[in-house]
Amino acid sequence: MTNTDALTRTFPLGPLQQQIWRFWRKNRDSPAYIMPEVYFFDGDFDVEAVTYALDETARRHESLRTTFHEGDSGVVQLVSHDPAHAPVEVLDLRELSAAARAERLEAAIDAAANTPFDLSARPPIRLTAILLSDSRTALVMAAHQIVCDGTSMAILLGEFGELYRSARQGTAPELAPAPPGYGAFVTEQLAGLAGHASGEDLAYWTERLAGAAGSALPGDRDAATGDAVPLDTCALSRTLDSGLADAVLAYARRAGATPFSVLLGTMSVMIAAATGDGDVSVGTATSSRTPRFARTVGMLTNLVVHRSRIDLSATFTETLAEVSLDLLDAIDCQDVPFSQVSDALGRGGEPGGGLVRTAFSAGALGGLTLGEGSLSERVMRTSQGPFDVTVICEIAAPGIALDWQFALRTYSRELARGYCAAYEEILAALLERPDAAMDSLGLAEILSRLGGVRAG
Numbered sequence: 001m002t003n004t005d006a007l008t009r010t011f012p013l014g015p016l017q018q019q020i021w022r023f024w025r026k027n028r029d030s031p032a033y034i035m036p037e038v039y040f041f042d043g044d045f046d047v048e049a050v051t052y053a054l055d056e057t058a059r060r061h062e063s064l065r066t067t068f069h070e071g072d073s074g075v076v077q078l079v080s081h082d083p084a085h086a087p088v089e090v091l092d093l094r095e096l097s098a099a100a101r102a103e104r105l106e107a108a109i110d111a112a113a114n115t116p117f118d119l120s121a122r123p124p125i126r127l128t129a130i131l132l133s134d135s136r137t138a139l140v141m142a143a144h145q146i147v148c149d150g151t152s153m154a155i156l157l158g159e160f161g162e163l164y165r166s167a168r169q170g171t172a173p174e175l176a177p178a179p180p181g182y183g184a185f186v187t188e189q190l191a192g193l194a195g196h197a198s199g200e201d202l203a204y205w206t207e208r209l210a211g212a213a214g215s216a217l218p219g220d221r222d223a224a225t226g227d228a229v230p231l232d233t234c235a236l237s238r239t240l241d242s243g244l245a246d247a248v249l250a251y252a253r254r255a256g257a258t259p260f261s262v263l264l265g266t267m268s269v270m271i272a273a274a275t276g277d278g279d280v281s282v283g284t285a286t287s288s289r290t291p292r293f294a295r296t297v298g299m300l301t302n303l304v305v306h307r308s309r310i311d312l313s314a315t316f317t318e319t320l321a322e323v324s325l326d327l328l329d330a331i332d333c334q335d336v337p338f339s340q341v342s343d344a345l346g347r348g349g350e351p352g353g354g355l356v357r358t359a360f361s362a363g364a365l366g367g368l369t370l371g372e373g374s375l376s377e378r379v380m381r382t383s384q385g386p387f388d389v390t391v392i393c394e395i396a397a398p399g400i401a402l403d404w405q406f407a408l409r410t411y412s413r414e415l416a417r418g419y420c421a422a423y424e425e426i427l428a429a430l431l432e433r434p435d436a437a438m439d440s441l442g443l444a445e446i447l448s449r450l451g452g453v454r455a456g
Contacts, residue, residue, distance in 0.1 A: 002353050005028045008078050008079060008080055009079050009081070009183070010040070010076040010077060010078050010083065010088065011077055011079075011183040011186055011187065012074065012075070012076060012077070012186060012190070012444070013068070013074065013076065013077060013078065013186075013381045014073040014077075014182070014185070014186040014189065014268050014298070014299060015186075015189060015190070015193065015337035015339060015340065016288060016299045016300065016301065016302055016338075017030050017146050017299050018184060018338075018339035018351075019202075019303065019338055019339045019342070019351075020144075020145055020146045020299065020338075021068065021075060021119075021146065022339075022348070023386055024119055025070075026260075028116065028118070029116050030116060030231050030283075030384050031113070031114040031115065031382040031383060031384050032382060032385050032386050033144055033145040033146065033382075033386070034113065034114070034116075034117065034124075034142055034143070034144055034145070034382045035142065035143055035144075035145055035148065035150070035153055036112065036113035036114075036140055036141070036142045036380045036381070036382065037140070037153065037157065037367075037368070037377070037379065037380070038109060038113070038138065038140050038143045038378040038379075038380040039138070039139045039140075039141075039254055039298060039358050039368055039375055039376065039377050039378070040136065040137070040138050040139075040372060040375070040376045040377075040378065041136070041137045041138075041373055041374075041375050042135060042136050042371065042373050042374045042375075043135060043370070043372050043373015043374065044135070044372070045129070045137040046164075046167070046168055047088070047090055047108075047129060047132070047166050047395075048167070049167035049168050050088060050129060050139075050164060050293055050384060051088050052164075052167045052200045053160050053161075053162065053163035053164040053167060053442060054086045054088055054127050054160060055175075057086075057156060057159050057160045058086045058123070058125070058276055059180075060159065060175075060178040060407055061152075061178070061181070061182075061297035061298075062079045062122055062181040062183060062298075063147040063148065063152070063181070063182040063297050063298040063299075064086065064125050064143075064147060064148070064156075064183060064257075064297060065079055065080045065081075065123050065336035066078065066080075066123055066147055067119065067120055067121065067122060067123060068119040068120055068146070068167050068183070069120055070120075077183070077186075079123075079181075079183065079416070080123075081254065086123070086125060086126070086127070087122075087125075087126045087127070088126075088127045088128075088129060089112075089120065089126065089127070089128045089129070089131045089417040090128075090131065091104075091108050091128065091130045091131065092131045093105060093108075093130060093131060093132055094131050094132065094133055094134065101132060105130060105132065105138060108128065108130050108138075108140075109130070109138065109140055109380070110383075111128075112126070112128035112140035112142055112190065113140060113142055113380055113382055113383075114382050114383050114384075115142075117144045119144065119146065123147070124143060124144030124146065124147055124419070125141075125142070125143040125144070125147070125148070126141075126142050126143075127139065127140070127141050127142075127384070128140040128142075135312060135373075136341075139368075140380075141153075141156075141157065141160075141368075142162055143156070145299060147182075147297070147298060147299065148297055148298065148299070148392055149285075149298070149299050149300055149301040149302070149364075150285070150301065150363060150364035150411055151287065151289070151300070151364040151366075152296075152297040152298060152299075152300070152366070153364065154364045154365060154366025154367065155295055155297055155364075155366070156426070157366060157367055157368040158174060158296055158366055158367075158369075160368065161368050161369045161370055161371070162174060162175055163175075164370055164371075165370065165371040165372075168277070168371070168372070170218055172339065176295070177245065179293065179294070179295040179296045179297075180292060180293060180296055181195070181296065181298075182296060182298030182299075184296075184301075185294075185298060185300060186295050187236070189288070192335065193335075193336075193337075193340075198311050198335060198336055201333040201335055201336045202261070202336050202340060202341065202344055204329075204333045205305075205333060205336055205341045205344070205345075206344050206345060208305075208307060208329075209281070209305055209307060209345060209355060210345075212279070212281075212305065212307055213281065213354060213355070214281055214283070214352055214355050214356045214358065214388075215268075215275070215277070215279075215280045215281050215282060215353060215357060215358055216271065216357035216358045216388040216410070217270070217271055217275075217358075217388075217389060217411075217419055218274055218275060218394070219272050219388070219410035219411045219415070220407060220412050220415045221408070221410055221412055222413065229384070229400055229408075229409075231384035231385065231386070231407070232383060232384055232407070232408045232409070233381070233382075233383060233384055233385045233390075233405045233407055233408060234405070234406050234408055234411075234413050234416055235379075235380075235381035235403065235404065235405050236404045236405075236406070236416060236417060236420050237379045237401060237402075237403045237404070238401065238403075238420050238424065239399055239400070239401045239402075240399060240400045240401070240402070240406065240424065240427075242399060244400075244424065244427065244428055244431075245399045245400040247428070247431045247432075248262050248263065248400060248427070248431065249272050251431050251434060255320055255321075255434075256306075257320055257321075257324050258324075259395050259400070260362045260393060260395060261320060261323055261324045261327060262268070262320065263393050263395075263400075264282070264284065264306065264323060264327065264360055264432075265316070265319055265323040265324075266423065266426060266427045266430060267282060267358070267360050267391065267423070268280045268282060268306075268310055268319075268323060268343075269310055269312070269319060269430065269443070270306050270422070270423055270428065270443070270447075271310075271358070272310035272312060273312060273426070273438075273443040273444060273447060274344070274447050276312040278309055278311055278312070279307070279309060280308050280309075280310050281306070281307045281355060281356070282303050282305070282306050282356070282358045282359070282360050283303050283304070283305055283352060283355070283356030283358065283359040283360070283361075283387070284303070284306050284327075284330075284359070284360055284361050285301045285302070285303060285304075285359070285361035285362075286301065286302050286303075286304050286305060286330070286331055286334040287300060287301060287302075287417050288300050288301065288302050288335065300330055302334050302335075302336075302337055302338055303338040303352075303356065303359070304330045304333075304334050304338065305330070305338075305341075305355050305356060306323075306326055306330050306360075307326065308322060308323050308326050309322070312439040313436045313437050313438070313439055314437065314438065315434060315435050315436060315437060315438065316430040316431075316434040316435075316438055317434045317435050319438065320434075338353070341353070341355075342354075342355060351386035351387065352386065352387055356387060357388040357389070358387060358388060358389040358390075358391075359387045359389070359390045359391070359394070360389075360390075360391045361391070361392055361393070362392075362393050362395065363392045363393060363394040363395075363403070365396060368426075379401075379403055381403065381405050383406050385407065387405075387407065387410075388406070388407045388410050388411075389404070389405070389406055389407070390404070390405040391403065391404050393403075402420075402423075404419075404420055406419070415450060418449075418450040419450065422446050422447055422449075422450060425446050426446055428444055429441045429442065429443065429446070
């Protein structure tokens with residue numbers, strides 16, 4: 001064994017990482033698939049404690065010490081047992097004027113969130129601390145989804161916060177033993193995919209998605225002639241007013257459905273109304289975590305295609321029942337990685353395999369707490385993305401928020417804002433009269449008010 005072998009180990013690229021890896025190979029300069037978390041901390045900020053906390057978090061989770069390398073035998077992940085310090089960049093803006101500081105702050109947040117990672121050079125995680133005054137600091141944690149899905153980010157932030165607090169207080173952190181590493185998850189998943197059940201699930205998907213095409217809201221831009229960079233997006237965050245959020249929760253309880261199913265069903269209805277095509281296919285993220293890997297940090301999220309037949313002459317109650325059953329069927333067969341499904345259908349060469357143009361998923365719960373001072377969060381998305389429309393639903397006690405990301409190759413910013421508002425109006429109409437035929441609720445009229453787009 002060489003000294004290098006003693007300090008590193010390798011394991012194959014995981015099936016759930018395949019689609020992201022393919023995208024990165026073709027788009028190495030893109031920030032798509034980076035997850036940024038932005039916080040503002042008011043209090044006594046400790047750079048040494050932050051550095052310690054990030055180092056120890058990376059020590060607990062091997063995915064945060066991983067780089068990716070491609071050779072004749074395929075792609076392998078190389079894990080460093082004793083990594084160099086995880087990068088913490090400190091930017092001091094305290095001496096600038098208020099106007100200059102505000103300008104530099106936005107530029108620094110944008111750079112921290114959108115600077116691409118070289119997956120072969122160093123582990124794709126970083127933390128940027130921006131000192132705004134002696135008592136106010138902006139923090140940007142960014143990680144690539146190939147090593148950290150949404151649930152993993154919540155785990156990472158929780159443990160990072162506990163390690164920071166323990167360093168500040170000079171006490172031992174109150175953390176459970178480190179969970180199994182991502183390599184163990186990949187090994188177990190590959191063994192499972194070699195079994196008979198995965199063949200049956202793959203057969204389900206190839207039959208279910210035969211002839212399917214990814215669905216999306218109509219755009220008002222021609223990708224061939226538009227001036228937008230192909231992957232550029234605009235991000236919009238909307239919080240449902242309390243009355244509408246309460247209506248979603250109440251109707252979900254009455255219908256025996258989940259609030260997420262209500263929101264997903266509304267998206268499918270909106271697409272059908274806007275396009276005139278009732279065959280609607282939307283991607284959604286599902287978790288592949290078993291109890292053993294509940295706290296493992298890595299890419300443990302699969303993309304499944306939710307395909308529904310939307311009949312606008314039916315009621316929303318009837319439609320929601322079908323959407324919920326379709327979603328349960330998809331979850332039952334979620335163990336087949338999306339990359340294998342798209343390959344089996346001959347669709348593996350493009351983002352989403354041509355099967356996903358709209359991704360609509362539930363966000364992970366959890367965030368950062370530092371135990372002193374006060375902390376506020378800013379919703380942040382990267383400036384690029386692989387799909388035409390991506391929506392993350394945050395369903396928590398304070399309310400319901402939807403974070404939208406629209407591809408500028410397809411949608412103008414004005415149309416993107418219009419679609420966000422139209423979705424809420426359609427949601428309200430469906431919930432107000434869920435047992436009326438949906439084509440009697442004025443959905444086409446709502447969509448027709450969007451300039452440049454004619455409802456189907």
